[in-house]
Amino acid sequence: MGKYDVIVVGGGPAGSSLAIFLGKKWRVLLLEKEKFPRYKVCAGGVPACIEEILPIDFSSIKEREFKTLTFGWRRKRIRLEWDFPVIFTVKREKFDNLLLERARKTCEVRFEKVIDAGDGWVMTEKEMYEGKVIVGADGTGSLIRRVFGLSSSGRWVKTIEAEIPQRRDEILMEFFHTGYAWIFPKSDTVAVGAGGLAGLSSPKKMFEFLLEKEKIPRPLKVYHWAYPVFGEKAEWVKGNVLVVGDAGSLANPLSGAGIYSGIF
Ligand SMILES: Cc1cc2nc3c(=O)[nH]c(=O)nc-3n(C[C@H](O)[C@H](O)[C@H](O)COP(=O)(O)OP(=O)(O)OC[C@H]3O[C@@H](n4cnc5c(N)ncnc54)[C@H](O)[C@@H]3O)c2cc1C
CATH class of the missing domain: 3.30.9.10 (D-Amino Acid Oxidase, subunit A, domain 2)
Structure with a gap:
């Protein structure tokens, strides 16, 4: 049984980015159930300010960069314009894979599905692991959130x-x-x-x-x-357990954007 400071369940943007940072200081295990690269339904809009938060060069996976955003309401259109790119688009299979590959540099990554968890342990289909802190970054249906009885926003x-x-x-x-x-x-x-x-x-x-x-x-x-999107009923922490990203209902309720809030 492997022993870690932190076990992160889920290798989407929320899990990988957290593992990148935590892995610099602690012994971190990231568990992901899918083989990467994997498809994820998403418009793939990423705020450019993410490049200031993450120490990663995204140039190889950017699809397009935009200096303008157009908003529509009934027959009206408002076009906002900047003199620098404010958003870029990605294909999530490439974006998520880049983050996961980067996480490999600072922590251990295993492609195993988590099937159960308890106080200080996580069980996959193959093995059991001990972790002082357990992070649920396992998306919409988060097993970690359910097992530890954390409430979603319900929205x-x-x-x-x-x-x-x-x-x-x-x-x-x-x-x-x-x-x-x-x-x-x-x-x-x-x-x-x-x-x-x-x-x-x-x-x-x-x-x-x-x-x-x-x-x-x-x-x-x-x-x-x-x-689930952000709402006051959401719970994020219980003892040594934390949920982030969609597992923690962190997406913006107005736009549905959850990549930035999951990473931040
Ligand atoms: C149609 C659509 C369009 C969207 N467009 C945008 C957009 O343009 N911009 C934006 O910012 N957001 C967008 N979002 C929201 C965004 O996709 C999510 O908020 C974001 O993916 C959340 O990241 P995450 O890391 O929390 O979860 P995920 O990306 O879902 O990653 C969770 C990971 O956990 C893994 N996992 C799950 N269960 C287990 C388990 N038991 N064991 C091990 N691993 C497990 C999964 O395989 C997955 O890789 C969109 C969402 C939808 C549905």
Whole structure:
């Protein structure tokens, strides 16, 4: 049985970035259930300020960089412009893989699925590990959050998204009464999607509205995903256990963005 100062469960942006920092000082084990690179449904919009937080060169995996953001509300459009890139887009399989590879430099990474955990231990399908601190960075359905009885925010966002081959030059965030829809251009595709609070909105209607309004061809394949966003009911710490990223309901409820808040 391996003994560690910190065991991080989940190798998404929240888990890998935490492991990068903690691994400089402590003995850290990161456990990830999927073989990387792995697909993750996401528009892939990353605020450029992330480059000031993480000691990583993202240039090889940036799809596009943007100095403008366009926001839509009914028939109005507001275009904000900067004289430097404020956001870049990525394909999550590449972005997450880069972070995980970087984490390997400061900590031990094992591709094993965690199936149970308790006070000071974590069990995978293969082995049991001891950790003084356990971090749940295991995303939406977080086993760590559930096992240790930490509450999620209870505020779930339902989304629908597709990657469509098309070239576009602007990021668009279109807001509705009960949610939002987006277009995030990548190098050879656009991520088009919509999301809103579960029970209050219909992401499908907003998605179809945006496709029609922007004259984007109907996708062959769409992905549906739900995740918790920030809310006062969320709990992050219990004893030596901490949950971060989607496991800790840290995504922004207004935009659904969770990469920056997971890393920060
Ligand atoms: C359609 C859509 C579009 C989005 N667009 C954006 C965007 O443009 N910008 C933005 O900032 N955010 C966006 N988000 C939100 C963003 O994707 C998430 O907030 C972000 O991925 C959270 O990162 P994380 O590391 O917490 O979780 P994840 O990225 O989900 O990583 C969790 C990891 O834990 C692993 N894991 C799970 N269970 C176990 C286990 N039992 N044992 C071991 N490993 C385990 C998983 O395999 C996974 O690799 C979007 C979300 C959706 C659904």
